[in-house]
Amino acid sequence: MKGPIVEEVKYDHNVVSSLSHSLEDSDEKRELIMDYPTDYVIYYSKKGKTANTYEVYVGETNNIGRRTLQHLDDDPRERKDWERLANVDEVKMLVIGHEHFNKSLTLDIENRLMLYLSSVDAVKKLNNRRSNSQNKYYTSTEMEKIFTKLWRKLNKQNQELFPLESIIREKAIFKASPFHSLTKEQSVSRERIMDKVSEALKEEKRGQLIFVEGEAGSGKTVLLSSLFYLLSTLETDVSMRNYLLVNHDQQLKVYQEIAVKLGLTKKGDGAVSKPTHFINTHSPNDPVDVILVDEAHLLWTQGKMSYRGENQLVDLLKRARVVIVIFDKHQTLTTEEYWEDSEMDELRESAKRQNNLIQLRNQMRMDADPETVEWVKSMVYDRKLSNIPKDSRGYDLKIMTSPENLENEIRKHVSDKEIKENGLSRMLATYDWKYIQQKHPDNGDEYWNVEIGDWKKAWNLQLKQSKEEKRNNKSLSWAEQPQTINEVGSTYTIQGFDLNYSGVIIGPSVKYRNGRIIYDPEASFNSKAIQNRTLKDHSKIKVADELLANELNVLLTRGMRGLYIYAVDEELQSKLLQLQKEKDYQ
Structure with a gap:
């Protein structure tokens, strides 16, 4: 040829x-x-x-x-x-x-x-x-x-x-592009959703909820991006009013760049924005056609700052004919996003009754055997540590003996050649070290750090940048910025994105006691996850156990080709190293 x-x-x-x-x-x-x-x-x-x-x-x-x-x-x-x-x-x-x-x-x-x-x-x-x-x-x-x-x-x-x-x-905008070839599951789902949208608009329905659920790596973002592009480029007699909303700063930048570049929206018109901005600038008396919400598990379910409502999804349903949400209950990270089971079940079941429940079941991020994916899930949610499987696809799951070794392992994958072939690799950690945005530490350090013994690295988006670096990095997600190889990312900068290899430091909020994983809110600095949640009946409950598990799940499922783990808790680290040794001798 x-x-x-x-x-x-x-x-x-x-x-x-x-x-x-x-x-x-x-x-x-x-x-x-x-x-x-x-x-x-x-x-x-x-x-x-x-x-x-x-x-x-x-x-x-x-x-x-x-x-x-x-x-x-x-x-x-x-x-x-x-x-x-x-x-x-x-x-x-x-x-x-x-x-x-x-x-x-x-x-x-x-x-x-x-x-x-x-x-x-x-x-x-x-x-x-x-x-x-x-x-x-x-x-x-x-x-x-x-x-x-x-x-x-x-x-x-x-x-x-x-x-x-x-x-x-390797670019985040590439991974979220609407031009990816869809899998059969994604393609069938998109066709179903478009039929539902068409039906709702013809019948002038209002507040129709289309509920798309799937776990990390199931292709939700590509499906959403494809839907937004398709809806925005439909040739109709009347111009459609479509909006894409997300409560995640890094993902928002990516969607805004896509929308402007493809002419789907003009810079600053709010068609791609955060839910609070949309709610505050739109009235229920003049509903838009379609709202698409990525990472809908990040929607607020209580008032906060400029949002004076009680539930962002409920307020969005009042302001649109159709609302399409992409939801993964295992990626809810803060108490202000926490859903009471009865509320979520009611919305999900309502969508199901109307045949508006779309389920994505294929895991496409981790290029690993199902047994490897299940090992991670079992550790996080079943609280069990079983034998580490040998992966026939070559997924590199490895327990490191120190944070220094974890960093060295990640740095093996940051050569220009490997980045060009496979993408970016970065260090991540559970939010177990102090960090206050827009404030310097009071101990004289220049940055908020992840610190273990003599080893320390700056938390995400801490390292100083020149004016030129800031300009070059303006539209880039955290992992894409070159200096972040010298930082440690958190769920707030890596959620929704892929890495080639991820090195995850499991901090002291995750422990191993009496043969089981436990989550310790007292050892976490993630105030948004460990504070009490006020329910609709005004009672308060602790939901940290669930949210800290979700935090760990997000971190452990970022790496496409490999995952390196170091645990601060001595009992957890000892058990993981024992399992690593048994795997090596298999």
Whole structure:
């Protein structure tokens, strides 16, 4: 099989003659470009202070000449993005052909180009109106190889617009992109949800709840992102009002960048925001069409700061025709997010009765045997420590003898080569060391630290950055910022994100006594998890045991290829090392 053909020409009315001229030495190439299906990338660049930025359009066609003339002559009358491209000088066009291209394959390549280019820092605007991921077809098994060869070729032409494939794949925005190919489970779920939304809007229903549940790594974020893109690009008689909300600062930055880059929203219009902002700026008297809530287990169930209500989900249901929530009860982390069982059961059962309960069962984050995943779950929730399984897929689950060894193990996975191939690795810890935001320690230290004996590292987002570093890191999640290899992350910065390898320090709030894991609130500095929860009847209960288990679950399920553990509690560490030794001698 020959490689892809890439021809660059000026984007104007002379595209056909320009292509014919550049391909005049090869009848075969000219035929593949001019007479067969092709993909194309139209782009222009603006010079910035430190680097160029790009506006890009990606498409596919059966006739590149006719399609280009449509873009130049017809599309500008109806769409501002095409009008802008038609009036800018020095717009370039890359036309891509291959001997095995057919309609389905070019659609798949188009979708993959959208996935990658939407994750490129230099691309500030990416224009398209559809997501075209295909199912199986005659040449579908060749797509991955063809695309990798194509991207390498594009990278040689323009490294700024087409960075190394491995650099793109590590980005948080890539992992949350709406252009990922959906699994069968995700695809069926999306179709069900879209049918439900359509039905609710036609019948002018109000406060319809669609409840999507799944554990960490089940593909909830990709499904939500895909739904938001699909709803935002639907061509309807009346413009739909759709909102994406999340109570997680790091994830919010990612969604806002995606929305602005893809033209789904304008910067600052609140279409992608926090629930409190939405509730305070919208009235129940004027309901929007659809609200999508990621990490809905982080919604507040009591008043706090600028939120004066009692339950954010209830308030959202009053302000929308349809509310789609992505929920994982094992990722509720604070008392202000805590749901009384009766409340959650009532909402879940209500959704179930209306056939609005969507369950995602496939675990896709940890590239591990089911036995390995079950070992982690059993430790966290069954409070049991069993034999550490040998993983046939090569998942590296290892107990470390000290925090220094844990750090050294993580640093083995931070070479440029490994980051490019597999992604980022970082240290994490349970919230068992003091940290007060926007305040310095009173012991003279410059940072709040995770400290064990002579070893200490700054808590997340503590290390000082230059103005240039701050500017470069502005849109990056915690793990993506280069200096964070010298910090320790918490649930508040890593929840919702993947790592290649994670090194987890289990602090003194997790202990091992009488053959069981126990959670000790007295040893935790996570005040939001250990304070009493006031119930609707005004009684107070302690829910720290449940919330500290969830905290540990979030930390232990971040690593895709490996998990390294060190426990501060002597009995827990001793038991874990014993199990590690038994595993090594198997």
